[in-house]
Amino acid sequence: MWYNKCVDLLTVSVTARESAGEPYTLVEIAGEADVTNTDELRRLLDDEVSQQPRTLIIDLSGLRFMDSSALHALLRVNRSLDRQGGVLALVSPQAAVAKILRLTTADRLIPVFDSVASAAAG
Amino acid sequence: MRPVCGNVTQGPARRPLSVYGVSLLLMAWDAKTAQPAPAAPEALTGPLSRRPAGGGPLPPPAPGAMSYQYTTDLAAVRAVVYRYAKKAGLPESRAVDLVLAVSEVAANTVRHAKSPGSLKIWYDTEKIVCQIQDDGTITDPLAGRRRPSLEAMGGHGLWIVNQVCDEVEVRSDETGTTIRLRMDLPQVEPGS
Numbered sequence: 001m002w003y004n005k006c007v008d009l010l011t012v013s014v015t016a017r018e019s020a021g022e023p024y025t026l027v028e029i030a031g032e033a034d035v036t037n038t039d040e041l042r043r044l045l046d047d048e049v050s051q052q053p054r055t056l057i058i059d060l061s062g063l064r065f066m067d068s069s070a071l072h073a074l075l076r077v078n079r080s081l082d083r084q085g086g087v088l089a090l091v092s093p094q095a096a097v098a099k100i101l102r103l104t105t106a107d108r109l110i111p112v113f114d115s116v117a118s119a120a121a122g
Numbered sequence: 123m124r125p126v127c128g129n130v131t132q133g134p135a136r137r138p139l140s141v142y143g144v145s146l147l148l149m150a151w152d153a154k155t156a157q158p159a160p161a162a163p164e165a166l167t168g169p170l171s172r173r174p175a176g177g178g179p180l181p182p183p184a185p186g187a188m189s190y191q192y193t194t195d196l197a198a199v200r201a202v203v204y205r206y207a208k209k210a211g212l213p214e215s216r217a218v219d220l221v222l223a224v225s226e227v228a229a230n231t232v233r234h235a236k237s238p239g240s241l242k243i244w245y246d247t248e249k250i251v252c253q254i255q256d257d258g259t260i261t262d263p264l265a266g267r268r269r270p271s272l273e274a275m276g277g278h279g280l281w282i283v284n285q286v287c288d289e290v291e292v293r294s295d296e297t298g299t300t301i302r303l304r305m306d307l308p309q310v311e312p313g314s
Contacts, residue, residue, distance in 0.1 A: 034196050035229040065200060067225050068278035075272055096218045103285055109272055 010037045011062075012044045019120035024055035026116060030062030033070035042073045049080045056081060057119045061092035071100055078110050089119040180293060180302060183253060187244035192228060199228050199241060203252060210245035211307050219286035220252065220305050226279040227254045227301050234258035248309070249288075253302045260294040 010031040017026050025048055033041055048056060056077065060066075078088045090112045093101060101107040113119035188206065192199050203224045207217035224241070231239035235256035242253040266280025284290050289304040 032197050032200070034225060035232050036194050036196055065197075065221070065225070067196075067222070067229055068276075068282060069229065071278065072276070079273075095215065096222060099215075099218060099286075100222060100282065103282055104272065104278055106272060 010041065012041065014044075014048060017120070019117070022055070022120070023053075024057055024120055025051065025053040026057050026059060028059040028062060032065040033063060033073075034065065034067040035069040038069040038073055041070060042076065045073060045077045046080075049077055049084075049086075052084055053081075053086055055087050055089065055120070055122075057089045057091060057116055059091045059116055060097055061094070063097055064094060066097045066100055068100065068104070071104060071106060074110065075106060087122075089113055091116050091119050177291070177293070180253075180291060180300060183242045183251070184244035184246070187242045187253075190241040190243075191238050192231070192241060193238045194232050196225055196228055196232065200225050202241070203243065206243045206245065206252075207250060207305070210250040212250055212305055213308060216305055220250070220303065223283040223286050223303050224252050224254060226283050227303070229279060230258060231256040245307070247307065249304050249306050251302060251304050253300060255298065255300045257298040259296055260292065260299050265292075266290075 010029070010033055012030075013028045015026050015028075017024055027045070027048060029041070058074070058077075074088075074090070081088045088110055090101070090107075090110055092114060093112065098107075098112075101110075101112065111119075188202075190199070190202055200221045204217055204221050207220050212220065228239055228241070231254070235258040237257050239254060239256040242255075244251055265277075266284045268281070270277035270281055283301075283303065287303045288306045289302075291302040291304075293300045
């Protein structure tokens, strides 16, 4: 069951990690991301981008839903990182999120992995 | 009445019990012989979804349609749509599509409309329909018909809606916008 109850909540947590000596930033997004909380999401992601990470990994496994405005926030991160020589990777999108990534072909622009470990290994 | 109805396809061997029974027989016969004839169902798929905004007034929603008002509580809108989609018998992946489509349309209410939006949902054995109405105006008649580039910072919403729904009807003028989304339900093979 994709939808058990209605929770209008977006949580974002950020941790700095290392993989084989290579540091990366892990951002976990959980809940539902839509136009009503995109500004907040964009601000949080901008903060991370401004730290100039070499690799930014966004774990989407806890995200039940994402609309096109949240997708634009991710595309914006990808563009900014690209400009400053960093890399963005997405991990484990659920069905609804995978669908919008596929429809818009954003999944061809941003690499999508099935685990944080494989994303960190590049 | 039920036994009469159940034996309708057995032919006239069973004597109709009432005038109502006779009309049931006729209706069954009509439906059976008339089925392959009209081209209408064909014409009602694909092409309509690419029709420009406008056209004549939409027929009224089905009697007993569910009605829901929303302002910014899009998660609640999605929950309602998902519940009805499953109740109507839409498969999981199509239910997810419908939730995405309605959420994108309702997001436009949050962005542009000045008053609450209204969601109506109804379904029968063939389809589920979601209608979203608000006081916003869509000025571009081709909104959502062209694939936006990934560089564009907007415009994906209505495009996604057109991609996932079986039919999209848009009516918009200075008084407001009505968008009707239809998803076809899986049909059981006749005789099974």
